[in-house]
Amino acid sequence: MKTIPIEVMRYRPEQDDKPWWQKFDLPYTDDMSVLQGLLAIKDDFDGSLSLRWTCRMAICGSCGVMINGKPKLGCKTFLRDYAPGGLRVEALAHFPIERDLVVNIEDFIEKLERVTPYIVPKEPRTLEQGEYLQTPHQLEQFEQFSSCINCLLCYAACPQYGLNDKFVGPAALALLHRYNADSRDGAQQERMQVVNAKEGVWSCTAVGYCSEVCPKGVDPANAVNQNKVASAKDYFLRFVAPKGGAR
Amino acid sequence: MRKPYVRPMTGWWKRDPFFVVYMWREATSLAVAAYAIVLVVGVLRLAQGQAAFDGWLQALRSWPSILFHLVLLAAMVIHAVSWFKIMPKTMPMMFVGGERVAGETITRAGFAAAVAAALALFVVAWMFKP
Numbered sequence A: 001m002k003t004i005p006i007e008v009m010r011y012r013p014e015q016d017d018k019p020w021w022q023k024f025d026l027p028y029t030d031d032m033s034v035l036q037g038l039l040a041i042k043d044d045f046d047g048s049l050s051l052r053w054t055c056r057m058a059i060c061g062s063c064g065v066m067i068n069g070k071p072k073l074g075c076k077t078f079l080r081d082y083a084p085g086g087l088r089v090e091a092l093a094h095f096p097i098e099r100d101l102v103v104n105i106e107d108f109i110e111k112l113e114r115v116t117p118y119i120v121p122k123e124p125r126t127l128e129q130g131e132y133l134q135t136p137h138q139l140e141q142f143e144q145f146s147s148c149i150n151c152l153l154c155y156a157a158c159p160q161y162g163l164n165d166k167f168v169g170p171a172a173l174a175l176l177h178r179y180n181a182d183s184r185d186g187a188q189q190e191r192m193q194v195v196n197a198k199e200g201v202w203s204c205t206a207v208g209y210c211s212e213v214c215p216k217g218v219d220p221a222n223a224v225n226q227n228k229v230a231s232a233k234d235y236f237l238r239f240v241a242p243k244g245g246a247r
Numbered sequence B: 001m002r003k004p005y006v007r008p009m010t011g012w013w014k015r016d017p018f019f020v021v022y023m024w025r026e027a028t029s030l031a032v033a034a035y036a037i038v039l040v041v042g043v044l045r046l047a048q049g050q051a052a053f054d055g056w057l058q059a060l061r062s063w064p065s066i067l068f069h070l071v072l073l074a075a076m077v078i079h080a081v082s083w084f085k086i087m088p089k090t091m092p093m094m095f096v097g098g099e100r101v102a103g104e105t106i107t108r109a110g111f112a113a114a115v116a117a118a119l120a121l122f123v124v125a126w127m128f129k130p
Helices: A034-044 A106-114 A136-140 A143-147 A153-157 A159-163 A170-180 A188-196 A209-213 A220-240 B017-027 B029-047 B050-060 B063-090 B103-127
Strands: A003-010 A020-027 A064-067 A070-073 A087-091 A097-099
Touching: A003 A034, A020 A034, A034 A087, A064 A153, A070 A153, A070 A209, A106 A170, A143 A170, A153 A170, A153 A209, A170 A188, A170 A220, A188 A220, A209 A220, A209 B017, A220 B063, B017 B029, B017 B063, B029 B050, B029 B063, B050 B063, B063 B103
Parallel strands: A003 A087
Antiparallel strands: A003 A020, A064 A070, A064 A087
């Protein structure tokens, strides 16, 4: 069986003051993903390695790691693409490392809650009134943004989030836009307060790497920047049409 | 036991070629500002009369000024190209005949508009050459 050199970033809070690299010569086959490689290390070389994973098919968004410095899903990346040179696997950038490849994502969960990530019906309908209808054009306004799997590769790609974790960040703002752009939703004004805040869309400097690394084609940079326009309109329109109680 | 490790951000912009290109895009915006200042000075000198304006024109023809403008031109090209590349991400979705316009089409339209504007300016400048 052929082997590939792989270095894995280790950090054990009980023993280590800072992360270090552990090297393996990993036997692999052409159909093995990086996630399978990490699980093989855990099974056959060092059972103390900690990592997150669930579905193995780019749906759950748990196995995001830095592979040779780039944010990727372990399950959607193949070992063969790094042969014969090898690869370095590190915990997702910009998040505090809890242990080995496991990062603390509480900060993102709090931000996700803040954007009201669900539909607040504009006109509540009873079951008897039937379903909400949408045209294909109305669907297209938000469909791509609904593909987000919360894998947080975009946060690992965003230097603004790395420099200031107050920034709401790409995925949470993309999901905010997914609901704001939905014709059935009526909570836009509530969400605009997150958009307009200093740590909202205006903390984005259009680096655009979030959209490059997204494994689901969500294009968070587009969602964030569309909301800069929305935020500017929201600011100037209140002079023309004041809304009672709006800030 | 919990002891979360936070990695430093020092030298973050050197970590990925994507960030280096981004930093060039941002840095070259200073060249855009510098050229705007050169033009504003020209307008101010024009308001002060012919002698002042001729002095400004004379200064533009000097070697240091030509060299400075070549550097500015190169920076402007970098800025324009990198901006048109990111432009589709900064715009609301565009639809033509019910179909969404692809990002690449928007980028190419930006390049075409920049080249057309530069050519038009060149032709006009050539026509009014003293």
